[in-house]
Every structure is written in C-alpha cells, then in structure tokens.
Amino acid sequence: MSHTLGIRQAQKQKTRQAFLDAALTLLEEQSLSSLGLREVTRAVGVAPTAFYRHFRSTADLGVALVDEALGSLHPMVRTTVATPGAERITRAVRLIADHVAAHPAHVRFIARERHGGVQPVRKAIRDQLARFAEEVKTELAKDPEAEGWNDDDLLMLAHLYVDQMLITASLFLETLENENPESPEPSETERERVARIATRQMRLISLGRQHWLD
Amino acid sequence: MSHTLGIRQAQKQKTRQAFLDAALTLLEEQSLSSLGLREVTRAVGVAPTAFYRHFRSTADLGVALVDEALGSLHPMVRTTVATPGAERITRAVRLIADHVAAHPAHVRFIARERHGGVQPVRKAIRDQLARFAEEVKTELAKDPEAEGWNDDDLLMLAHLYVDQMLITASLFLETLENENPESPEPSETERERVARIATRQMRLISLGRQHWLD
DNA sequence: TCATCCAGTTAACAACTGTTCTCTGGAATT
DNA sequence: AATTCCAGAGAACAGTTGTTAACTGGATGA
Known part of the structure; x- marks a missing residue:
C-alpha cells in the first residue's frame, strides 16, 4: 500500500532531492571532502x-548519494549476469556503457x-560493492561451468568481475570527459575501443575460469 | 658527474621535501582538493x-607527489615482472605487500x-600507469607464451595486470587501516588472506592467457 | 669587499567557512 | 477553531582561506 505523503513531507523530500542533485553537480569538479x-x-x-534539517554533515549527504547511485542498480546487474553463454559479456559491457552515458555524475x-x-x-561504497559481488557469485554458481568450484573461489572470481566492471565504467567516463562539441565522432570511436578492450579482458578472465580446475 | 649543491639550493630542496612530507601526512585523512x-x-x-617559492598551487604540489610516489617504482616492477615461470606471481604479490607496508601514505x-x-x-597518475603498462607489456613480450600475440592484446593484458596490482595494493592498505594496536595478529592473517586471493586472481588471469590462442 | 640575488617573513585584504540561537508562517493534529 | 509542530529564514560568532605587497638577511658571484 502506498500512503500519499502530506504536503509537508512531500515538500521536504523535494528539497532533499534538490540537495542531492546540487551536490552531485558540484562534485563533478571536486571531491566530497572539499564540498562545503x-x-x-x-x-x-x-x-x-x-541543510541541518536533512543531513548531519556533508559526509552524511555523501552516504545518501551512494545509495542513490548504486541502490537501484542491483537488479540490472543481476539479470545481466544471469544471461547465459557468450552473450553475457557483450550485454555486461553494453549495460556499463549505457549506464555511464545515462548517469555520468x-x-x-x-x-x-x-x-x-x-x-x-x-x-x-565498500558494502554496496560487496553486495554486488555476492549477487554475481550466486548467479555464477548457477552456471554449469561452476561445477566443482568452492565458495571462496567463486567469490574471488565475482570480485574480479565487479572490479573489472568498475574499471571499465571509469574508462567510459574518461571518453565522455574528452568529448568535443565540434565533432563527437572521435570520442564515439574511442568508446568502441574501450568496449572492445573491456570485452576481451572479460573474455580472457572467462577463459581462465574454464581451465581453473585443470 | 654530481655537482655539489650550494648551501642555498640544498636548504631550498630540504624545505621543498618538508612540504611534500607534510602534505602526504595531511592527505591521509582528506583529499587533495580540500588541502589548503x-x-x-x-x-x-x-x-x-x-609556499609560492616552491609550488604554484596545491595541484602543482600534487603532481610532484605523484612523481615521488611512482617515479622510482618502475625498475622494481620491471625486474619483478621479468621473473620467469610460476614464481613471477608470488614475487609480484610480495612486492606489493612490502611496498604498501613501507610506503602506505x-x-x-x-x-x-x-x-x-x-x-x-x-x-x-594516468601517464605513470600507462608507462607501467608499457613496461609490463615489453616484459611479457619476452615470454615464450607471448608467441602469436599481437601488440594490442599484449597491452590489454598488461593493463589487466597493472589494474589488478593497484586493486591488490588498496586491499593491503585496508588491512593496515583496520590495524589494532592491542593485537596485531588478526590483521596479519587478514593480510595473508588478501595475498592468497590476489595470487589466485592473477593465476586465473595467467590461465586465461595460456588458452587465449586456442 | 661590495653589489646582487632570493628563500622566507610580516602584515593586511576581502571573502569564505561551520555552527549556534531565535524567529516565522503554514501544515498537521486535536 | 485552537494548538502543536517543524522546514526554512535571518543574524551573528569566531576562525579560516588564498593572494598581494613590501621587507630582511644570509648566501652568491664579480
């Protein structure tokens, strides 16, 4: 049941969201520890x-931003990793590229x-990433290739994938920062280059996974 | 030939080093963009x-710190990666662990x-890491396993290794931050856990490398 | 020996910071 | 209709910030 918020609560949430949005914009060219x-x-x-009506401190605001940035991403990652076969990597790379394009900040x-x-x-952030790793692990466990693997090794592999996703995301981000308004084509090919490298790196990891038990 | 510096130049370099040291200490609990x-x-x-006698700005000081932190590390990484066979990974992980313990800041x-x-x-930092990747690439190229590999794929692999090294370093760093003066043993076993995971992750990558051309 | 140089000092500037206390006006509750 | 509540405003606090200008005194080179 969704209870309709009163005018008061609604206005408060609106202001709170305005704080988060403004902070995110300001944080594009500085770090949280210098955000006043x-x-x-x-x-x-x-x-x-x-400010004090919504957050104790800027650190508190930062924690709220972490939830906003990663909280809603779990289902998407889960279903992407659940994709069977060779298409999994392709979809994962596309998911990352699209997400970075949609929410760069x-x-x-x-x-x-x-x-x-x-x-x-x-x-x-560490807790959220650990959650991602756990979720990736449970999806990987469903694969036929996971036979004979123990939990520790599966989690190790999951962390490897999660870290790799983050590295790829930040590489996509760099292509956006080098964006040139005059001619967007060069950085579009840059993005394809990043996608190609990321795909091959994940393929190599998958290959290592296949021969892990040899 | 090493020319002995005058009293004046020597004193200046001493003060400059004091700036770098003090900044590094202050940066343990904040980021550069908030360093005054x-x-x-x-x-x-x-x-x-x-301050202005040595640096234009704190950003300028930051660039100097990057050189200090990474500049002298190239030979060590190079010789470590040059180690042949299975011992390469063991040595690399130990190099990282030792370096983090010696220069955590x-x-x-x-x-x-x-x-x-x-x-x-x-x-x-990006430039320095690209240098590391290039150096790792040329070392990898000397391996017999590198036969049939093209330059692009070797560089991709080198970046994978470099990123993995950085991730491992930051994991070792976390174990230092959880250090408990009362009983240092638990975080020592934590460090061994990190070393074990890092070793297996790099082994898995190496496995993927061996079967890349299948 | 004497003039030049220059790393570091002193003083002052306007602008900014986080936090406190008090107040207000409209929504919420009775 | 009367009361309570509370998001946001306003003013003031002591302390901080980066940057300027003009200075001092010991090392340097002629």
Whole structure:
C-alpha cells in the first residue's frame, strides 16, 4: 500500500532531492571532502541552516548519494549476469556503457569516493560493492561451468568481475570527459575501443575460469 | 658527474621535501582538493607565503607527489615482472605487500587521487600507469607464451595486470587501516588472506592467457 | 669587499567557512 | 477553531582561506 505523503513531507523530500542533485553537480569538479555545506545550500537557493534539517554533515549527504547511485542498480546487474553463454559479456559491457552515458555524475562520484577522504562514504561504497559481488557469485554458481568450484573461489572470481566492471565504467567516463562539441565522432570511436578492450579482458578472465580446475 | 649543491639550493630542496612530507601526512585523512595551502605551511612550520617559492598551487604540489610516489617504482616492477615461470606471481604479490607496508601514505595518495577532483594530478597518475603498462607489456613480450600475440592484446593484458596490482595494493592498505594496536595478529592473517586471493586472481588471469590462442 | 640575488617573513585584504540561537508562517493534529 | 509542530529564514560568532605587497638577511658571484 502506498500512503500519499502530506504536503509537508512531500515538500521536504523535494528539497532533499534538490540537495542531492546540487551536490552531485558540484562534485563533478571536486571531491566530497572539499564540498562545503554553504556551497550546497547556495546552489539549491536555500538558507545555510536548512541543510541541518536533512543531513548531519556533508559526509552524511555523501552516504545518501551512494545509495542513490548504486541502490537501484542491483537488479540490472543481476539479470545481466544471469544471461547465459557468450552473450553475457557483450550485454555486461553494453549495460556499463549505457549506464555511464545515462548517469555520468553518479559513476564519477562512486569512482572518486571509493578511495576518497571520507571514511563513512568509503564504507558505504565498500558494502554496496560487496553486495554486488555476492549477487554475481550466486548467479555464477548457477552456471554449469561452476561445477566443482568452492565458495571462496567463486567469490574471488565475482570480485574480479565487479572490479573489472568498475574499471571499465571509469574508462567510459574518461571518453565522455574528452568529448568535443565540434565533432563527437572521435570520442564515439574511442568508446568502441574501450568496449572492445573491456570485452576481451572479460573474455580472457572467462577463459581462465574454464581451465581453473585443470 | 654530481655537482655539489650550494648551501642555498640544498636548504631550498630540504624545505621543498618538508612540504611534500607534510602534505602526504595531511592527505591521509582528506583529499587533495580540500588541502589548503596554509594548512601545509602550518604543518611545516613556515610562513604561508613561503609556499609560492616552491609550488604554484596545491595541484602543482600534487603532481610532484605523484612523481615521488611512482617515479622510482618502475625498475622494481620491471625486474619483478621479468621473473620467469610460476614464481613471477608470488614475487609480484610480495612486492606489493612490502611496498604498501613501507610506503602506505604514498599508495593511499595514488589510489585516492587517481579518480580524484584535481585534473592535472589525475593526468599525471594516468601517464605513470600507462608507462607501467608499457613496461609490463615489453616484459611479457619476452615470454615464450607471448608467441602469436599481437601488440594490442599484449597491452590489454598488461593493463589487466597493472589494474589488478593497484586493486591488490588498496586491499593491503585496508588491512593496515583496520590495524589494532592491542593485537596485531588478526590483521596479519587478514593480510595473508588478501595475498592468497590476489595470487589466485592473477593465476586465473595467467590461465586465461595460456588458452587465449586456442 | 661590495653589489646582487632570493628563500622566507610580516602584515593586511576581502571573502569564505561551520555552527549556534531565535524567529516565522503554514501544515498537521486535536 | 485552537494548538502543536517543524522546514526554512535571518543574524551573528569566531576562525579560516588564498593572494598581494613590501621587507630582511644570509648566501652568491664579480
């Protein structure tokens, strides 16, 4: 049952979302540890003190951004990895390319703050990535190729895939940053180059997987 | 021929090194984009304006730190990758573990600023990592297993290894951050766990390499 | 020995930061 | 209709920031 929010709660959530959006934009050219509270409220068009009605600190806001960026991505990754056969890798690479194109600021934020200067945010990202790895692991376990594998090795392989996905995502991101308004073609071929390399790297990992038990 | 520096130049280099050291310490719990110029000079024990005698900006200092952190590492990586046979992976993992233990702040800085908020620093790191990949590639090319491989595929493989090394380094770093002064044993076994996983991941990649041309 | 150089100092600038306390006006509850 | 609630405003706080200009005093080179 969806309970309709009162005018008050609705307006509050709207403002909260405005905070998240403004922060994400500001974080395109700096890191969270240098993001000022007043800077954000200025961008939203609201008094500095209003910030405290929604977040304890900018670190708190950062944790909320992690959930927004990764929270809704789990089902998509799950169904992509569930694809059987050779098409799995192709679909995974396409999923990454499309996601980066659709939400570049989110991807940049995650790549940046994964090893960033704010501990709670690092932990939030680490936990989310561990969830991804667990999910990939359970999908991989369903493969016929997973026969004879123990849980530890499957999880190791899952982490390898997840890390590889993140690296690929940040490479796609770089092609966007080199975007040239005059002629978008060169960076489009750049993107195809990244896709080709990422595909081959994952294929090589899959090959290693096939011969792991030899 | 090594020309002995004058008292003046020597003192200047000493102060410059003090800047780098102080910055590296401060950067353990924040990112470069939030590092203030006055903050650094305060830590060095010198007037704020002295900063400009050595660096144009904190971004400039960051680029210098990249060189310090990665510049001297090339020969070590090269000789490690040049190790033939199965021992190569063992040595590589040990090299990483030792380097992280000896220079944790440097490793943290690189991991943090690789995708950080300061463009010139990102570029400096990207260039250094590309150099590592090129060097790994030329070493791999000497292997008998490299027969029949083209340059593109070798470079792809080299990048895979370099990225994997960085991931492993940052995992070792995390075990240091969870260090408990009361009982150092648990995080020592944690380190062995990381080493075991990293070794198996690289072994799996090597397996994929062996069957690449099938 | 004397003039030049230059790493580091001192003082001052306007602009910015996070956080506190008090207040307001409309929504929510009774 | 009267009361409570609470998201956001406003003002003020002490402290911080990067950058400028003009200086000092010891090393340097003629």
